[in-house]
Amino acid sequence: MNEHTVKAFDEDIGELRGLIAQMGGLAEAAIDASMDALKRHDLEAAARIIDGDKQIDELETEVERLAVRLIALRAPMADDLREVVAALKIAGVVERIGDYAKNIAKRVAAIDGHSVIEPLSLLPAMANMATDMVRNVLDAFAARDPEAAVRVCEQDRAVDDFYNSIFRTLVTFMVENPKSISQAAHMLFIAKNLERVGDHATNVAEMVYYAATGDHMGDRDQGDTVPLAGS
Amino acid sequence: MNEHTVKAFDEDIGELRGLIAQMGGLAEAAIDASMDALKRHDLEAAARIIDGDKQIDELETEVERLAVRLIALRAPMADDLREVVAALKIAGVVERIGDYAKNIAKRVAAIDGHSVIEPLSLLPAMANMATDMVRNVLDAFAARDPEAAVRVCEQDRAVDDFYNSIFRTLVTFMVENPKSISQAAHMLFIAKNLERVGDHATNVAEMVYYAATGDHMGDRDQGDTVPLAGS
Numbered sequence: 463m464n465e466h467t468v469k470a471f472d473e474d475i476g477e478l479r480g481l482i483a484q485m486g487g488l489a490e491a492a493i494d495a496s497m498d499a500l501k502r503h504d505l506e507a508a509a510r511i512i513d514g515d516k517q518i519d520e521l522e523t524e525v526e527r528l529a530v531r532l533i534a535l536r537a538p539m540a541d542d543l544r545e546v547v548a549a550l551k552i553a554g555v556v557e558r559i560g561d562y563a564k565n566i567a568k569r570v571a572a573i574d575g576h577s578v579i580e581p582l583s584l585l586p587a588m589a590n591m592a593t594d595m596v597r598n599v600l601d602a603f604a605a606r607d608p609e610a611a612v613r614v615c616e617q618d619r620a621v622d623d624f625y626n627s628i629f630r631t632l633v634t635f636m637v638e639n640p641k642s643i644s645q646a647a648h649m650l651f652i653a654k655n656l657e658r659v660g661d662h663a664t665n666v667a668e669m670v671y672y673a674a675t676g677d678h679m680g681d682r683d684q685g686d687t688v689p690l691a692g693s
Numbered sequence: 694m695n696e697h698t699v700k701a702f703d704e705d706i707g708e709l710r711g712l713i714a715q716m717g718g719l720a721e722a723a724i725d726a727s728m729d730a731l732k733r734h735d736l737e738a739a740a741r742i743i744d745g746d747k748q749i750d751e752l753e754t755e756v757e758r759l760a761v762r763l764i765a766l767r768a769p770m771a772d773d774l775r776e777v778v779a780a781l782k783i784a785g786v787v788e789r790i791g792d793y794a795k796n797i798a799k800r801v802a803a804i805d806g807h808s809v810i811e812p813l814s815l816l817p818a819m820a821n822m823a824t825d826m827v828r829n830v831l832d833a834f835a836a837r838d839p840e841a842a843v844r845v846c847e848q849d850r851a852v853d854d855f856y857n858s859i860f861r862t863l864v865t866f867m868v869e870n871p872k873s874i875s876q877a878a879h880m881l882f883i884a885k886n887l888e889r890v891g892d893h894a895t896n897v898a899e900m901v902y903y904a905a906t907g908d909h910m911g912d913r914d915q916g917d918t919v920p921l922a923g924s
Contacts, residue, residue, distance in 0.1 A: 530778055533764045547761055554785060633875045640868045647864060650878055651885065 471542060474532045478525060478549045479604060485521045485556045486600040488514070490593045492563035493659065497586045499570045500652070511567035518560035525553035541676070548673035552603060555662045555669075559596060562655040569648045581632050581649055585656070588624045592656045595621065595663035599670060608674040614667040615679065621660035628653040702773060705763045709756060709780045710835060716752045716787045717831040719745070721824045723794030724890065728817045730801045731883070742798035749791035756784035772907070779904035783834060786893045786900075790827060793886040800879045812863050812880055816887070819855045823887045826852065826894035830901060839905040845898040846910065852891035859884040 492511050499507040529550045532538065538546060575582055595617050602610035632650050636643045671679045723742050730738040760781045763769065769777060806813055826848050833841035863881050867874045902910045 526778065530764065530774060533761065534768050534774065537765050537768070543761060543765065547757065551785075554782075629878070633878060636867060636874045636878075637871045640871065643867045643874075644864045647860070647867075647878070647881060650881070654882065 471532070471536050471538060474528065474536065475542070475545060475549070478528055478532070478546070481521055481525050481528070482549060482553055482556060483600060483604060485518055485525070485553060485560070486596060488518050488521070489556050489560040489563060490596050492518075492560055493566070493589055493593050493596075493656075496563045496566040496570070497589045499567060500573060501575060501582070501586065503570065503573070503575050505571055508567040508570035512564050515560050515564040518557055522553045522557040526550065529553075544676065545673050548669045551669055552666050555666050556596075556600075559659050559662050562659050565655055566652050569652055572648045573645050581628065581635050581646065584624075584628050584631065585649065585652055588621065588628060588653060588656045591617070591621050591624060592659040592663070595660055599663045599666045602667065603670045603673075606670075606674045608671045611667040611670040611674070612679065615664050618660045618664045621657060625653055625657040702763070702767045702769060705759065705767065706773070706776060706780070709759055709763070709777070712752055712756050712759070713780060713784055713787060714831060714835060716749055716756070716784060716791070717827060719749050719752070720787050720791040720794060721827050723749075723791055724797070724820055724824050724827075724887075727794045727797040727801070728820045730798060731804060732806060732813070732817065734801065734804070734806050736802055739798040739801035743795050746791050746795040749788055753784045753788040757781065760784075775907065776904050779900045783897050783900055786897050787827075787831075790890050790893050793890050796886055797883050800883055803879045804876050812859065812866050812877065815855075815859050815862065816880065816883055819852065819859065819884060819887045822848070822852050822855060823890040823894070826891055830894045830897045833898065834901045834904075837901075837905045839902045842898040842901040842905070843910065846895050849891045849895045852888060856884055856888040 492514060495507060495511050498504070499511065529546050532546055533543070573582070595614050598610065598617070599614045602608075602614060629650065632646050632653070636646045639646070668679045671677070723745060726738060726742050729735070730742065760777050763777055764774070804813070826845050829841065829848070830845045833839075833845060860881065863877050863884070867877045870877070899910045902908070
């Protein structure tokens with residue numbers, strides 16, 4: 463590559479990083495806003511979150527277009543190619559995090575805070591832990607910091623523990639409040655969505671680690687957290 | 694492109710299609726097997742499904758490697774590039790469908806068929822509808838058939854209706870059987886996983902349509918199905 467090509471590549475990859483940071487900021491804000499709408503049973507705010515998800519989707523399309531153009535025109539090799547592919551995949555994951563915020567917003571109408579006060583108070587704390595992971599992992603991506611990525615993976619254990627505790631709390635709540643079972647079931651899905659946000663942040667952390675080092679972080683346990691039977 | 698390049702591209706894209714067909718077959722079989730393990734409370738079969746998911750993940754990595762090589766070396770334009778990007782994204786979605794089978798398998802231990810016979814009988818029928826969509830959409834991809842892709846999207850409505858009906862059945866069951874609430878909650882997640890399989894097949898259908906025609910199928914309602922409050 464000549465100097466001009468290198469500079470053009472750096473500009474493109476900088477643009478990719480900027481788009482992903484923008485997506486991440488929107489996804490994080492959408493999750494915070496969904497918790498707020500839930501607490502206040504604010505249907506208008508929920509509708510805005512659902513509608514706002516389109517913006518994240520559009521940014522993902524822009525990332526794809528740019529990444530494909532970059533691969534096709536600049537034919538990056540090794541490290542650079544690994545970084546473009548990581549950006550493409552990270553954008554896909556952040557888009558899914560945005561979808562979780564949208565899904566939570568869709569449940570606002572189904573949950574009336576007054577009748578399910580107790581378990582409702584646990585969700586925002588869990589949401590904070592999950593969005594914290596998203597923020598940290600995107601910072602790690604921007605800084606190409608593999609150590610920060612490892613720390614994000616460690617945070618995921620706390621989110622999983624929190625999820626298991628909410629699952630048990632909600633099942634107990636259902637047993638004691640059969641009239642609120644439908645609402646509690648919706649809250650169970652919200653807790654699961656937040657747990658998945660943590661999983662996705664972990665996935666991104668692994669991609670950041672791989673893009674920065676060329677090595678895999680090792681076979682960590684991924685995927686759905688299933689509390690033990692009878693819990 | 695000269696004749697040699699065209700032929701090499703066709704071979705590569707054929708290999709991509711073959712890998713995706715293989716992934717789809719494995720994902721479909723994993724969902725069927727998870728229903729079977731659930732009905733028979735077969736923990737060994739469940740463990741095999743969980744372990745087998747790695748194979749689908751490895752195939753996705755192979756698709757990525759091949760697609761990136763194809764874009765970088767052959768620099769495909771317009772229609773061809775659209776098809777490679779579609780293949781890349783479709784592989785990602787099929788990998789997620791495999792994850793749902795794994796997640797269902799993880800819940801086998803938490804569900805004892807004897808105490809939840811009634812709602813348990815509904816899940817395999819829903820699973821059949823969802824895997825039918827997966828099979829049809831991968832056939833549509835192999836045949837580059839946009840009309841078949843549209844039909845897959847239409848099938849998704851039936852899966853969503855089924856999900857809403859299972860949600861109501863399970864909530865009623867929980868009210869009447871407070872001791873089985875934890876198990877019923879796991880079944881709710883299984884039903885939700887199957888509903889998401891249908892959504893993902895719909896996403897793939899839209900990619901197949903776009904890859905084949907260059908047009909978007911139109912703004913269909915996507916994402917999480919949330920039954921109405923009080924249902």
